[in-house]
Amino acid sequence: MKSPKLRTVEKYRPPYPLNNFPANFAVNLGREIVYLLASRGTPRLEGSDWEEIFARLVGAKWKPSNIGLDDVALEQTAWGAKTVKAPRPSATTQVRLISGRNSPVYSFGDKDVSRRDPNELGEKILAIWNERVAGIRKLYRHLRTVVLIQTHPIIPENRGFGIFSRGKAGLI
Numbered sequence: 001m002k003s004p005k006l007r008t009v010e011k012y013r014p015p016y017p018l019n020n021f022p023a024n025f026a027v028n029l030g031r032e033i034v035y036l037l038a039s040r041g042t043p044r045l046e047g048s049d050w051e052e053i054f055a056r057l058v059g060a061k062w063k064p065s066n067i068g069l070d071d072v073a074l075e076q077t078a079w080g081a082k083t084v085k086a087p088r089p090s091a092t093t094q095v096r097l098i099s100g101r102n103s104p105v106y107s108f109g110d111k112d113v114s115r116r117d118p119n120e121l122g123e124k125i126l127a128i129w130n131e132r133v134a135g136i137r138k139l140y141r142h143l144r145t146v147v148l149i150q151t152h153p154i155i156p157e158n159r160g161f162g163i164f165s166r167g168k169a170g171l172i
Contacts, residue, residue, distance in 0.1 A: 014077045014142040019165050021058060028057050033161065050148045051081040067101055069136045069143060076141040079165070085152035089162035092149050102128040 016022070032053045037043050048064060051071040055062035060074035070078035086092040104110040104124040113121055136143060149162035 012076045012141045014144075015074050016058065018144070021165075025057055029053065029161075029163070032057070045083065045148075045150060047081070047083050050083050054079065054081050054146055054148075067132050067136075068099065069132060070140065072146075073140065078136060078140040078143055080143075080145045082145060082147045084147060084149050086149050086162075087151065089149040089151060089160045092162055095147060095149060097145070097147070099129060102132075104128070 033045065036045060036049060036053070051064060052062045054060075055072040058072070058074060060072045060077075060079075062072055063070065065071045065080070068082070069080045071081045072079040082097055084095045084097070086095070102125045104113055104116075104121060107128050108124055110116065110121075110124070133143070144165050146165045147163065151160045
């Protein structure tokens with residue numbers, strides 16, 4: 001669909017369309033992962049490793065974030081980089097991402113959350129998340145999540161990776 005023409009609005013196109021990455025991205029990602037696994041005593045790839053690798057591959061700045069929405073930044077685009085494990089990454093169609101640091105105890109002063117109404121508790125957690133998204137949206141025009149799906153454990157006879165990117169549509 002063609003974008004509408006608007007007055008007084010500065011348009012910004014993200015550096016890469018969703019799920020499109022720089023030329024040779026897959027080859028360079030493979031090279032980075034092989035180097036990382038070969039240079040470690042134990043075969044593991046952690047979240048911060050993925051953040052740093054992804055930033056390097058897209059020519060962005062890696063800035064570890066404690067909320068995970070803007071781990072990687074390039075111009076007006078920010079990515080939250082996540083890792084998940086799956087038995088067959090290439091066949092994975094759905095993943096479950098966990099967002100941490102959404103504590104009603106800290107944010108709302110709630111005491112015993114185990115005895116709270118689940119709907120009220122859920123609303124508070126979503127309110128915290130939405131505030132985080134709104135704060136990051138003030139800094140970046142485009143927010144995305146990029147996920148590396150890896151096998152577990154990462155050993156030669158059980159290897160495989162998958163990657164996808166998703167835009168954050170807005171507040172929940």
